[in-house]
Structures are given as C-alpha cells and as structure tokens.
Amino acid sequence: xxxxxxxxxxxxxxxxxxxxxxxxxxxxxxxxxxxxxxxxxxxxxxxxxxxxxxxxxxxxxxxxxxxxxxxxxxxxxxxxxxxxxxxxxxxxxxxxxxxxxxxxxxxxxxxxxxxxxxxxxxxxxxxxxxxxxxxxxxxxxxxxxxxxxxxxxxxxxxxxxxxxxxxxxxxxxxxxxxxxxxxxxxxxxxxxxxxxxxxxxxxxxxx
Amino acid sequence: xxxxxxxxxxxxxxxxxxxxxxxxxxxxxxxxxxxxxxxxxxxxxxxxxxxxxxxxxxxxxxxxxxxxxxxxxxxxxxxxxxxxxxxxxxxxxxxxxxxxxxxxxxxxxxxxxxxxxxxxxxxxxxxxxxxxxxxxxxxxxxxxxxxxxxxxxxxxxxxxxxxxxxxxxxxxxxxxxxxxxxxxxxxxxxxxxxxxxxxxxxxxxxx
Numbered sequence: 001x002x003x004x005x006x007x008x009x010x011x012x013x014x015x016x017x018x019x020x021x022x023x024x025x026x027x028x029x030x031x032x033x034x035x036x037x038x039x040x041x042x043x044x045x046x047x048x049x050x051x052x053x054x055x056x057x058x059x060x061x062x063x064x065x066x067x068x069x070x071x072x073x074x075x076x077x078x079x080x081x082x083x084x085x086x087x088x089x090x091x092x093x094x095x096x097x098x099x100x101x102x103x104x105x106x107x108x109x110x111x112x113x114x115x116x117x118x119x120x121x122x123x124x125x126x127x128x129x130x131x132x133x134x135x136x137x138x139x140x141x142x143x144x145x146x147x148x149x150x151x152x153x154x155x156x157x158x159x160x161x162x163x164x165x166x167x168x169x170x171x172x173x174x175x176x177x178x179x180x181x182x183x184x185x186x187x188x189x190x191x192x193x194x195x196x197x198x199x200x201x202x203x204x205x206x207x
Numbered sequence: 208x209x210x211x212x213x214x215x216x217x218x219x220x221x222x223x224x225x226x227x228x229x230x231x232x233x234x235x236x237x238x239x240x241x242x243x244x245x246x247x248x249x250x251x252x253x254x255x256x257x258x259x260x261x262x263x264x265x266x267x268x269x270x271x272x273x274x275x276x277x278x279x280x281x282x283x284x285x286x287x288x289x290x291x292x293x294x295x296x297x298x299x300x301x302x303x304x305x306x307x308x309x310x311x312x313x314x315x316x317x318x319x320x321x322x323x324x325x326x327x328x329x330x331x332x333x334x335x336x337x338x339x340x341x342x343x344x345x346x347x348x349x350x351x352x353x354x355x356x357x358x359x360x361x362x363x364x365x366x367x368x369x370x371x372x373x374x375x376x377x378x379x380x381x382x383x384x385x386x387x388x389x390x391x392x393x394x395x396x397x398x399x400x401x402x403x404x405x406x407x408x409x410x411x412x413x414x
Contacts, residue, residue: 130407168407169407171407172406172407173402173405173406173407174405174406174407175405187401188401188402188405190398191397191398191399191401191402192398192401192402192405194394194395194398194399194402195380195395195398195399195401195402195403196402198380198381198382198395198399199379199380199381200337200375200376200378200379200380200381
C-alpha cells in the first residue's frame with residue numbers, strides 16, 4: 001500500500017439543538033418525552049432567581065439562585081442568554097453547555113421564540129427546531145387552559161402566540177406537535193439530530 | 208378570530224435521494240436492504256442496452272432495450288444521465304423520475320461517484336449521500352473479491368476507488384457502511400430522508 005487512507009471521515013461533533021415554538025405548542029411535553037427516551041443528550045437546566053415552587057427540584061426543574069448571585073454571574077458573562085421576566089431572572093448557564101459539548105454530548109435547549117432568536121444570533125450553527133401545532137382549535141384550547149405566570153389576558157396571549165408563528169423562517173426544521181401524537185414529534189427530532197451528525201460539513205460548535 | 212392562520216406549514220415535498228460511494232463500499236447491498244424495509248420510496252431502475260444476464264428481471268434489475276431504441280431515447284433527451292460503458296449504454300430515465308416525484312414519492316437513485324457528480328450538477332438540490340467503508344482492510348477485501356465486468360487489474364480498481372473517496376466533499380451526508388452493520392447504515396439513510404422532509408426551506412424539486 002503506497003499511501004494511508006484516512007477512514008476517519010465521520011467525526012460526530014456535538015450539536016447544540018434548540019427546541020422552540022409558539023406558546024402553547026407543547027414544548028415542555030416534547031422535551032419531557034425526549035428525556036424519557038434515555039438517549040445521551042444533555043438537557044440544559046435554566047437558572048432562575050425566583051423561589052422554587054412546590055415540587056420543583058434543584059438541578060432538575062431549574063438551578064435556583066439568589067438575585068444577588070445571579071447578578072454577579074451576569075457580570076461574569078456566565079449566561080449565554082438571560083432575561084428579567086416579571087422581576088425574576090432566568091438565564092442559560094454558559095459553563096453547563098460548554099462542559100457538555102466538550103465531553104462530546106449533544107445539548108438540548110428548550111427556549112421560547114425570543115430566546116431562539118438570540119441563540120441563532122449567538123450560535124449561527126445551532127440546530128433550530130420549531131414546533132408547530134397541528135391545528136388551530138387544539139392550539140387555542142391549550143392557550144386558554146394553560147397555567148400562566150402572568151396576568152395578561154387571553155386575547156394578548158393569543159396575539160403574542162400568533163406573532164411567534166411568524167418566526168418560523170429563522171429556524172432550520174419544523175416539526176408538527178399533534179397533541180395525541182407526541183411520539184411522532186420526538187421520533188422526528190431524533191431523526192433530525194441523527195441526520196445532522198452525518199453532514200459532510202459539520203456545523204461549527206459555538207461557545 | 209380576526210385572522211385565519213395557516214397551519215399548512217409542513218409541506219412534505221418529494222426528494223431525489225442519491226446513494227453513492229466508492230467501488231466496493233456496498234451500494235447495492237445498502238439499497239437492497241433499504242428496499243426490504245418496504246417504505247414508500249421509488250427506486251429508480253436504470254435502462255441498459257446490454258442483454259440480460261441469467262436471472263435478471265426486466266423492470267427490477269434493469270429496463271432492457273435495444274441499442275437502437277436507446278439511441279433514439281438519447282436523441283429525445285429522455286435520460287437524466289447516460290453513459291456508454293464498455294459498448295453498452297446505461298441511462299437514468301427522466302420520465303420514470305418525473306412520474307414518481309409528481310405523485311409525491313421520494314426517488315432513490317444508486318449511482319457511482321461519477322454519476323453523482325453529474326446529478327449534483329443537474330439537480331443541485333438533490334440529497335447526496337456518500338457511503339464510506341468502515342475500515343480499509345475490509346474494503347480492499349471487497350474490491351479484491353467482487354465480480355467485475357471489466358478486465359481492469361486489481362491495482363487499477365483500487366486506485367480508482369481511492370480517487371473516488373476524494374469526491375466526498377461534494378456530498379451532503381456521509382454514512383459508514385460496515386459490512387456487519389448494514390441496518391445501521393439503512394437506519395441513518397431513513398433518518399436523513401425524514402429530517403430532510405422537515406426542513407423549513409424545502410429543497411427545490413428538479414426535473
């Protein structure tokens with residue numbers, strides 16, 4: 001043999017996968033079902049400065065922190081993205097993502113549409129998946145019955161969610177989340193991640 | 208409701224999927240295993256002007272045609288691509304692909320690396336999947352033992368196959384075909400097709 005051929009053509013690089021979509025589409029349900037598959041993903045846990053609600057578990061639902069510590073971490077540029085939502089901070093810890101990616105693990109983030117916009121700007125090569133409802137009636141019903149932290153009226157909630165639908169074009173993939181076919185949405189997300197790992201030109205890891 | 212929202216955001220368009228890779232990588236085996244899954248793909252049947260070999264079935268292995276008819280079809284621009292290989296014509300019938308795509312069916316083509324180059328030029332938005340061997344020793348063994356129509360020596364066959372490996376960069380996806388893990392390659396191809404159907408910006412259908 002005159003030359004050595006490299007067969008290491010397939011370098012699976014870890015991905016940053018962002019799952020988003022309009023309010024009421026069922027982002028939490030999809031991410032929960034994806035978690036239940038027990039695949040080797042790192043699901044990013046958001047940090048918040050609000051106090052835990054009953055049943056919420058540190059490191060699972062959120063990382064809880066004081067407002068003071070949170071502001072210190074902001075000053076240290078620890079958050080990939082953060083927002084002050086009704087007097088409480090919420091942020092995506094940069095070190096948590098960096099650690100997962102450097103160990104070769106795909107990172108899954110569940111963010112609202114505004115957060116996805118920010119992540120697209122910060123990590124242009126993140127994989128952005130947009131969940132859409134399968135039909136309008138079902139989606140409006142979810143908006144009507146969902147618990148909300150805010151006092152906004154149903155009319156405003158619907159208006160906001162409608163405007164969020166217009167962000168679709170900024171995403172890479174669109175997946176229908178039909179209420180009674182959650183597993184289909186999860187299967188598709190897994191297929192997307194699998195396919196992305198087989199791109200000839202891998203996406204650059206951000207961070 | 209003030210406005211009507213369209214939820215028809217997910218328009219699955221049929222794809223042209225090209226499966227290729229260097230000689231000896233096992234393209235036929237992969238396509239055969241993909242066929243065996245009985246999914247709704249149209250597998251393109253090549254037309255040839257050579258006489259059928261024992262056991263070959265019209266419309267399954269090839270469409271057989273006379274040299275004269277073949278040349279008539281060339282004149283009518285019926286072939287997406289054709290080549291004269293050792294005095295026999297081989298060509299990809301355009302009408303067959305057009306018919307499948309227009310009925311909404313994904314089309315799968317199995318072509319050699321040179322054919323994939325041509326298809327990329329003709330259909331820039333085709334999905335090009337490149338199979339690579341999992342290790343060099345196994346691949347060289349396949350090259351050594353494979354039946355070949357041509358009288359070329361093993362040295363030339365290996366040299367050609369090596370040069371084919373350099374075409375990888377022109378493809379969209381790379382899938383390892385390990386001899387004993389054929390099903391993994393097929394699973395990945397199916398995931399790629401699934402993911403491609405969920406792109407926010409669908410690929411344009413060529414033809």
